[in-house]
Amino acid sequence: MGSGDPFGNEAVQEVAVGMGGIRTAGDLVLRMQLSRGMKINEAKAYVAEKLGVSVRALSDCTVMREIRQDLDLGYPMPEAGAAKGIEAKIRIADLLGIRINSVERFKSKTALQ
Amino acid sequence: MEKHFTRMGDGSPLYLDRKEICSELAEGVSDAVRRGKIPPLSTEEVDYLFEIITSPVNVTSVARGSETVTSSDSGAFKISYQANISMDRATAIQVHEKVLGADSLDLGNIDYSYKAVKAILHDEAKVMENVQLNTVMPVLYGAMPNLGLYTRPDGPVENWSELLPRGKIAEARAAQEEAVELAVKDMSYIAGGMYEAGADGMNFDTCGASGDADVLAALKAIEAIKQKYPGLGIEMGMSGEFILGMHGRLEYMGTRLAGLYPHQQVTVAEKAGVSIFGPVVNTNSNKSFPWNLARAVTFIRACTEAARIPVHVNVGMGVGATPMTPVPPADAVSRASKALIEIGKADGL
Numbered sequence: 065m066g067s068g069d070p071f072g073n074e075a076v077q078e079v080a081v082g083m084g085g086i087r088t089a090g091d092l093v094l095r096m097q098l099s100r101g102m103k104i105n106e107a108k109a110y111v112a113e114k115l116g117v118s119v120r121a122l123s124d125c126t127v128m129r130e131i132r133q134d135l136d137l138g139y140p141m142p143e144a145g146a147a148k149g150i151e152a153k154i155r156i157a158d159l160l161g162i163r164i165n166s167v168e169r170f171k172s173k174t175a176l177q
Numbered sequence: 178m179e180k181h182f183t184r185m186g187d188g189s190p191l192y193l194d195r196k197e198i199c200s201e202l203a204e205g206v207s208d209a210v211r212r213g214k215i216p217p218l219s220t221e222e223v224d225y226l227f228e229i230i231t232s233p234v235n236v237t238s239v240a241r242g243s244e245t246v247t248s249s250d251s252g253a254f255k256i257s258y259q260a261n262i263s264m265d266r267a268t269a270i271q272v273h274e275k276v277l278g279a280d281s282l283d284l285g286n287i288d289y290s291y292k293a294v295k296a297i298l299h300d301e302a303k304v305m306e307n308v309q310l311n312t313v314m315p316v317l318y319g320a321m322p323n324l325g326l327y328t329r330p331d332g333p334v335e336n337w338s339e340l341l342p343r344g345k346i347a348e349a350r351a352a353q354e355e356a357v358e359l360a361v362k363d364m365s366y367i368a369g370g371m372y373e374a375g376a377d378g379m380n381f382d383t384c385g386a387s388g389d390a391d392v393l394a395a396l397k398a399i400e401a402i403k404q405k406y407p408g409l410g411i412e413m414g415m416s417g418e419f420i421l422g423m424h425g426r427l428e429y430m431g432t433r434l435a436g437l438y439p440h441q442q443v444t445v446a447e448k449a450g451v452s453i454f455g456p457v458v459n460t461n462s463n464k465s466f467p468w469n470l471a472r473a474v475t476f477i478r479a480c481t482e483a484a485r486i487p488v489h490v491n492v493g494m495g496v497g498a499t500p501m502t503p504v505p506p507a508d509a510v511s512r513a514s515k516a517l518i519e520i521g522k523a524d525g526l
């Protein structure tokens with residue numbers, strides 16, 4: 065992304081070309097890029113396989129909302145009782161089979177590990 | 178002949194006919210080919226660029242299924258400091274995640290330079306700890322190597338910008354080499370603190386703002402950090418399309434840094450251990466949007482073809498064909514983003 069007002073950059077880019085973060089599976093795809101250096105198609109294929117959906121479904125907010133609700137992966141406009149923040153990330157680390165630094169820190173600080 | 182709405186590189190409206198747009202596109206491609214010594218776009222790709230630019234809609238978009246992801250380089254202070262809304266950075270990150278649909282964000286200090294963070298790392302780490310508890314998306318810590326801060330009178334090293342005009346070339350080079358070592362130490366220290374705070378990664382942003390020594394400092398820091406924390410993600414964003422040779426002789430793993438363009442920069446970034454590379458193509462505000470877009474896409478296509486790691490193109494004010502204005506127009510931003518993904522094959526923005 066880059067500089068410029070949030071309406072002109074973030075809002076426009078997410079609407080025009082973005083996956084949409086936790087509205088869909090954008091955060092999960094980005095995690096694979098950051099942790100494994102995967103290019104976009106490889107990262108999408110990896111996440112789709114883990115979720116058992118098509119690559120196209122990863123960017124569909126209605127499909128992904130149901131999946132994120134079922135798996136409790138964190139989502140916007142959450143109901144009471146939904147996993148939030150670190151709670152959701154513990155599940156994401158397990159789902160994607162990756163090490164998430166803050167999750168490891170949380171386990172250590174809570175003596176869960 | 179029908180005139181199509183487009184813009185200048187500063188964002189001001191412009192009307193051009195088909196012949197004029199085609200001429201601008203051809204010149205933009207040629208400029209990138211000449212400077213970068215890279216292949217041109219095909220005739221079909223230039224035709225598609227024309228289609229994207231002349232589309233009658235306001236906001237255009239990629240084909241369904243081609244959506245991509247975004248990382249950031251503004252330290253989470255776009256909403257707080259820049260838009261001047263009374264909101265702390267930790268809250269701003271949640272707004273980006275839950276309201277703006279961001280796929281990741283970086284937390285950063287308002288100075289956005291690693292040297293400035295060194296003295297306040299303990300407090301920055303506490304913000305990162307809170308952010309990590311309350312967010313789902315990846316959150317990195319971001320700042321610039323900003324080697325200039327190490328020069329006198331603010332820093333400990335001789336000022337090469339003062340030495341060079343006086344013809345003291347050797348002294349200027351020695352000062353830059355000294356600054357590199359100090360910056361590497363600071364950046365490694367801050368990365369260690371952020372790793373302990375739970376950060377998902379580090380964002381080395383605006384690399385090269387002080388020239389080739391600035392880039393070398395980032396590469397050496399990244400190499401050291403990856404050796405100590407192999408699981409920590411690293412994003413490296415550039416300051417410009419071309420690494421300035423303020424030193425001129427610096428090399429990283431046998432590659433001279435001065436003069437490298439994005440398709441060459443990404444290769445040295447990979448060697449250092451970068452996870453995501455952020456190339457820049459500067460917008461020329463005196464040229465048209467079609468000229469800038471054709472040029473940016475040509476450079477980025479060469480970069481993504483050379484890359485083995487994901488490439489997140491800088492598409493903000495004044496870079497990536499985005500007009501040089503604090504309020505980038507949605508028509509131009511969406512067209513630039515679409516072209517850089519569909520033709521440039523970007524892995525993210």
